[in-house]
Amino acid sequence: MANLLKRMHLAGLCLCAAFSLEAQVMMTQDGRPMARIVLASSEETNREAAELLQDFVGRISGAELPIIETKKLKANDIVVGEPTDRAGEDGFRLLTEEGRLHIQTGGDKGALYGVVDLLEQELGVSCFTADYFRFEKCPSLTIPKLDRAETPAFRYRQTQSYSASDPIYKAWYRLEEPNEEFISNLWVHTFDRILPSARFGKAHPEYYSFINGERRPGNHSQWCLTNPEVFEAAVHQLDSIFAANPDLKMISISQNDGNNTQCACEECRKVDEYEGSPSGNLVRFLNKLAEHYPDKEFSTLAYLYSMQPPKHVKPLPNVNIMLCDIDCKREVPLTDNESGRYFMQALEGWSRISNNIYVWDYGINFDNMVAPFPNFHIIQKNIQLFKEHHATMHFSQIGGVRGGDFMELRAYLVSKLMWDPYQDMDSLVNHFLEGYYGEAAPYLRQYMDIQEGALLASHQPLWIYDSPISHKDGLLCPQLLKRYNELFDKAEQAVASDKDRLDHVRLSRLPLLYSELEIARTRTDNDWEAIRQKLELFHERTAQFGVKTLNERNNPPAEYYTLYKERFLPQAEQSKALGAKVEWILPPAKTYQPIADKALTDGLYGGTTYVESWVGWEGKDAAFILDLGEEKTFSTLSTDFLHQLGAWILLPKSVTYSISSDKQTFRPFGSFAFEEDRDVKVKFVKGTATSPSPVKARYIKVEIETLGLCPSWHYGVGYPAWFFLDEVEVR
Numbered sequence: 001m002a003n004l005l006k007r008m009h010l011a012g013l014c015l016c017a018a019f020s021l022e023a024q025v026m027m028t029q030d031g032r033p034m035a036r037i038v039l040a041s042s043e044e045t046n047r048e049a050a051e052l053l054q055d056f057v058g059r060i061s062g063a064e065l066p067i068i069e070t071k072k073l074k075a076n077d078i079v080v081g082e083p084t085d086r087a088g089e090d091g092f093r094l095l096t097e098e099g100r101l102h103i104q105t106g107g108d109k110g111a112l113y114g115v116v117d118l119l120e121q122e123l124g125v126s127c128f129t130a131d132y133f134r135f136e137k138c139p140s141l142t143i144p145k146l147d148r149a150e151t152p153a154f155r156y157r158q159t160q161s162y163s164a165s166d167p168i169y170k171a172w173y174r175l176e177e178p179n180e181e182f183i184s185n186l187w188v189h190t191f192d193r194i195l196p197s198a199r200f201g202k203a204h205p206e207y208y209s210f211i212n213g214e215r216r217p218g219n220h221s222q223w224c225l226t227n228p229e230v231f232e233a234a235v236h237q238l239d240s241i242f243a244a245n246p247d248l249k250m251i252s253i254s255q256n257d258g259n260n261t262q263c264a265c266e267e268c269r270k271v272d273e274y275e276g277s278p279s280g281n282l283v284r285f286l287n288k289l290a291e292h293y294p295d296k297e298f299s300t301l302a303y304l305y306s307m308q309p310p311k312h313v314k315p316l317p318n319v320n321i322m323l324c325d326i327d328c329k330r331e332v333p334l335t336d337n338e339s340g341r342y343f344m345q346a347l348e349g350w351s352r353i354s355n356n357i358y359v360w361d362y363g364i365n366f367d368n369m370v371a372p373f374p375n376f377h378i379i380q381k382n383i384q385l386f387k388e389h390h391a392t393m394h395f396s397q398i399g400g401v402r403g404g405d406f407m408e409l410r411a412y413l414v415s416k417l418m419w420d421p422y423q424d425m426d427s428l429v430n431h432f433l434e435g436y437y438g439e440a441a442p443y444l445r446q447y448m449d450i451q452e453g454a455l456l457a458s459h460q461p462l463w464i465y466d467s468p469i470s471h472k473d474g475l476l477c478p479q480l481l482k483r484y485n486e487l488f489d490k491a492e493q494a495v496a497s498d499k500d501r502l503d504h505v506r507l508s509r510l511p512l513l514y515s516e517l518e519i520a521r522t523r524t525d526n527d528w529e530a531i532r533q534k535l536e537l538f539h540e541r542t543a544q545f546g547v548k549t550l551n552e553r554n555n556p557p558a559e560y561y562t563l564y565k566e567r568f569l570p571q572a573e574q575s576k577a578l579g580a581k582v583e584w585i586l587p588p589a590k591t592y593q594p595i596a597d598k599a600l601t602d603g604l605y606g607g608t609t610y611v612e613s614w615v616g617w618e619g620k621d622a623a624f625i626l627d628l629g630e631e632k633t634f635s636t637l638s639t640d641f642l643h644q645l646g647a648w649i650l651l652p653k654s655v656t657y658s659i660s661s662d663k664q665t666f667r668p669f670g671s672f673a674f675e676e677d678r679d680v681k682v683k684f685v686k687g688t689a690t691s692p693s694p695v696k697a698r699y700i701k702v703e704i705e706t707l708g709l710c711p712s713w714h715y716g717v718g719y720p721a722w723f724f725l726d727e728v729e730v731r
């Protein structure tokens with residue numbers, strides 16, 4: 001563990017209570033060791049805890065405490081890892097007694113977290129990221145009289161941070177990973193890993209969902225849970241999984257990702273109707289497994305179509321319900337808007353029939369990770385709600401990527417609150433801001449507070465698939481963008497001489513910069529030179545700070561930079577379709593009709609989120625005529641499509657162009673057939689046709705053939721596929 005403290009920050013005066021009258025245990029004096037770290041047993045966690053304590057005491061005081069195993073205790077000994085019944089799993093008790101300090105464990109990692117608590121509370125060490133700790137150096141360390149015990153509010157605590165691969169950070173934030181709890185990392189969306197459709201689908205299509213008139217085996221299809229052979233096949237697979245993994249007892253048997261893909265065969269539907277929710281079939285199936293393997297614990301998802309609890313069947317104690325609030329909006333706590341209340345109804349229902357609930361909550365913008373996501377005012381209230389409704393396990397999904405909105409603060413807060421949701425939130429926020437940003441903290445606090453107020457005042461929901469563009473008249477309106485930039489300018493000035501903190505401020509400024517770029521591409525009246533400079537700065541800073549992705553689909557900033565120059569900055573040659581009138585033959589889905597007349601020929605290109613600029617068709621063909629206003633000469637026709645599998649947006653089959661001078665007789669111009677693309681990255685794909693020599697025409701007919709239903713490899717198996725079109729180009 002010695003090489004793990006990369007950067008240590010020392011500041012201020014030595015304030016530690018070297019000669020306190022209350023001192024019970026003297027750890028070091030004038031840089032010399034006074035205490036011994038005594039292992040209560042040779043368990044690995046105790047050794048890890050002892051080494052962490054030794055390491056930090058060394059850094060703070062310069063003294064190296066020995067780590068020993070002995071039964072003969074002396075004064076000032078620090079005994080690590082005795083069991084206590086005053087704390088539960090992962091909990092600890094810190095107790096001074098007869099001149100000794102006892103760091104006792106309630107089980108599992110208790111001793112390690114006891115050491116972390118001692119370092120934080122008594123020795124003043126703060127950990128902000130894996131390579132940014134702060135504490136004051138002090139050669140003489142004493143511990144006052146202590147007797148406190150803590151047990152975490154949730155037995156399992158999971159979040160995301162780029163720092164979490166560092167073992168000290170992970171211990172400090174008291175985090176767990178699925179592979180430490182779930183057999184073979186089978187923790188979510190496991191149906192297709194347990195009975196792969198690729199292996200069983202051909203011989204046994206009846207194992208899989210009946211959707212829209214037929215069995216549709218596929219990796220996003222589900223199981224036919226009322227088929228007894230599916231239970232037998234699952235047991236057969238589980239026997240060998242359990243035999244190969246004797247150390248863990250928990251496993252997830254859960255639906256594949258995708259909505260409304262549950263089996264709709266007659267038997268399954270009957271149960272769904274009786275139970276009032278597709279979760280009925282899942283709980284019945286899981287209960288059978290839980291009875292068959294009473295010493296194992298089975299987790300299943302209550303997610304999308306299965307979120308609401310069943311009316312009759314109750315999960316057995318060794319069935320865990322992983323409940324996800326993915327569809328909720330985030331501008332207010334879950335109790336305070338409609339989508340939240342629908343989730344609360346599910347949470348209340350499940351909490352009436354289960355004490356074994358795992359809540360998966362979302363504090364992330366999947367499509368625009370490096371964008372403001374001002375939900376700090378709801379985090380604590382929501383975690384309290386989970387705790388009060390029998391959640392014992394919690395995953396706070398926050399993305400955790402470099403450049404994510406206040407990612408470091410976010411990880412700190414959710415980790416603290418998963419341990420104890422009733423701490424003073426303001427103190428936690430201020431402690432982090434002051435340590436991590438130093439003199440810049442007040443400006444960043446103002447920035448956060450203004451965003452919170454502006455979001456609430458705008459009455460615009462905060463969504464996990466938002467685009468900054470959705471907020472361009474609200475929390476990201478021009479006046480506020482200006483104000484935010486002034487605050488960041490002041491913040492940067494305040495820490496200009498502290499390189500680390502200047503970097504922290506600049507890293508946290510990226511979401512603002514990204515928002516400005518995104519909003520600029522929806523306007524035509526920009527100062528393009530200023531936008532070009534912002535783009536260069538964004539490019540430079542994302543590279544400097546190692547920002548790897550801008551969204552859940554792993555689109556990197558370097559790609560954004562190139563795309564922005566080619567797609568969004570004004571181009572030398574303009575399309576001859578600019579401003580052309582559109583006449584509909586097969587119009588788009590209703591939601592998109594209000595923007596459709598202008599969006600295809602306004603010269604503004606859609607971005608990676610389908611919520612702006614894009615015009616969509618759901619499972620249907622498209623056809624329209626473009627009126628250029630007069631005869632024009634051109635040789636290339638092109639249409640621009642969005643590829644975003646996660647949002648059920650697939651490319652169409654083909655696009656066909658024909659042209660006319662009188663709108664009566666059309667002659668073929670050309671066509672383009674799209675290839676199937678299973679890549680999860682977001683892409684813009686053009687369907688281009690070129691004539692060998694220039695042609696003359698006023699009217700262009702565009703006909704697009706849909707894929708129809710989503711294919712079996714896709715989340716939307718058996719349901720209509722969307723395609724989204726933006727600009728039509730004539731060159």
Ligand SMILES: [Zn+2]
Nearest residue numbers: 224263265268
């Ligand atoms: Zn079925």
